[in-house]
Amino acid sequence: MTTTTAIGYENNLPTNDPASLIERTIDVPALGAHDLLVEVRAVSVNPVDVKLRAGAHAGGFRVLGFDAAGIVREVGDAVTLFAPGDEVFYAGSIDRPGTNQRLHGVDERIVGRKPRSLSFADAAALPLTAITAWETLFDRFALTPDDTGTLLVIGATGGVGSVMLQLAEALLPGVTVIATASDPERAAWVRELGAEHTVDHHGDLAAQVLSLAPGGVDWLFTAHSEGQIGLYSQIVRPFGQITAIDDGPRDIAPLKAKSITWHWKLMFTRPLHQTPDLIEQHRLLDTVAGLVDDSRLRTTTTRTLTPINAATLREAHELVETGRTLGKIVLHDGN
Incomplete structure (x- = not known):
């Protein structure tokens, strides 16, 4: 497969405009040495998504999304932490295309194993x-x-x-x-x-x-x-x-x-600047997964929308914009 489906924006528009978030076919990302290609099964929406859609220049077509849970499909040449078939969760990086796409590229060093006790949907609420x-x-x-x-x-x-x-x-x-x-x-x-x-x-x-x-x-x-x-x-x-x-x-x-x-505090500092301790985000997320599986930490999902498409993402953005959301809003494809 050389292309995948993504949802993003071209212009800064209000959520009641159908063009505020639109679907496009894009190339599957090329993998760097430490990258994973992840089949995204669930995402959540954060205030940073809303802020960027409303006010940041898209530079063409920009894919948002900073939380995901999914399955590793391919790995880069230097990957050592994961293998195809592994279930993962992560928050990505602000300087790369976002998680609102079916196949997403991400550095393994900012990825954790998905908590075994959670669905993809509930796991996607947690990383960022x-x-x-x-x-x-x-x-x-x-x-x-x-x-x-x-x-x-x-x-x-x-x-x-x-x-x-x-x-x-x-x-x-x-x-x-x-x-x-x-x-x-x-x-x-x-x-x-x-x-x-x-x-x-x-x-x-x-x-x-x-x-x-x-x-x-x-x-x-x-x-x-x-x-x-x-x-x-x-x-x-x-x-x-x-x-x-x-x-x-x-x-x-x-x-x-x-x-x-x-x-x-900007949680993207490590991946954005490729700091020497980049792998600490991987370790952190693995620790969080352990706390979840030990019943010491729970998901913060309070509302789920399905499927993952432009319409449900616009709805989620509109809800987050109110500033009144409790916990997290998650989008998934029935998992």
Whole structure:
């Protein structure tokens, strides 16, 4: 087979326009030495997909998608981690065509074995958010099982927050987790995933947080940092740390008086820059798969759409654009 089907965009259009995401026949990707050719069985939609479709120049026809679960069909000459027939899950790289295609090329060093206990659909919900949550907790914050303190997760009901709560519950027994949730349904969701306390970000967040952590929180994760630096300077303790995954503010001067550390987090940094520790994403995803199969971590799928086509992807993009999704939206072809 020399061609495959892909879904992408040519122009930045709203989701109610049928041309916002369209189907095309493209060439099957040529494999590099460390590449896998994966038959994609399920994908999920992340805010980065929506952001790029709405505002990034396509440069012709751009295929989106940063989560996939599927089956390895071919391997490059230097591949050692996988073989044809292996079931895998991964988040890809922002500098290569995305996963919204039937046959997808990806570097083996950012791929993990699919959790045996999950369907392709439920596995596809996890890679991007699990990598982001893991690298925030264990690379940016450098937390260990011996650490104690308080972690505030802002945007806790989204994909990344929903995994971060579980990782903290499973691997950081001394860390107390406060999660934001705006209604009883979302409060129940985050408590079920491991949060000890919930706060409503629509209320007086500083007062709520400081009533639970009077000296301020030790670590703050945020998916929504723009315009919030004054607030964060109130609720993070001296020498505390913040990690943001959005484009965020440009003026973080209010944090200086408390010597608060600001981290940026982009889960594509390793594959984008081919860092020497690139294989850490493979190891991370294998660890996540083990936690799932040991019933210490669960999928965050809350809605599934089928089949994978332009219409269902437009529907998923529209839902994610609301900013009100709980967990992850997954598309699959009946698996």
